[in-house]
Amino acid sequence: MSTLKKFSVAGVSTSPTGKTKLRFCNDSMRVKILAKNGHEGINLINLPYEMSKAQIASHFVEIDFAKGNEATEAAIAYTAKKNPAQVQEPASTVEVDTPESILAEDILTS
DSSP: OOOOOOEEEEEEEEOTTSOEEEEEESOTTHHHHHHHTTOEEEEEEEEEEEEOHHHHHHHHHHTTTTTTOHHHHHHHHHHHHHSOOOOOOOOOOOOOOOOSOOOHHHHHHO
């Protein structure tokens, strides 16, 4: 399920069970928690600006974050699939029939 949360730090780690996943946070101190819990291959980076999970997945593809690592590529693809980019609908416009000009005299004499 996609959320509207934004993150300033993201990366990848492999859990003790061998599962490689993308990690999202707002503080690079998350590295300590991951290491304490036995994660390996921890690679978190500061993002250029706060991003959603979908934006982070796209950004990682653009900068070749995986650098050929199949597990990291799979984690990025999985995150992109689970968090599709939010499509913003164009603002709706309402057409209103208005006279060419409204004179103050017309309003006062009515």
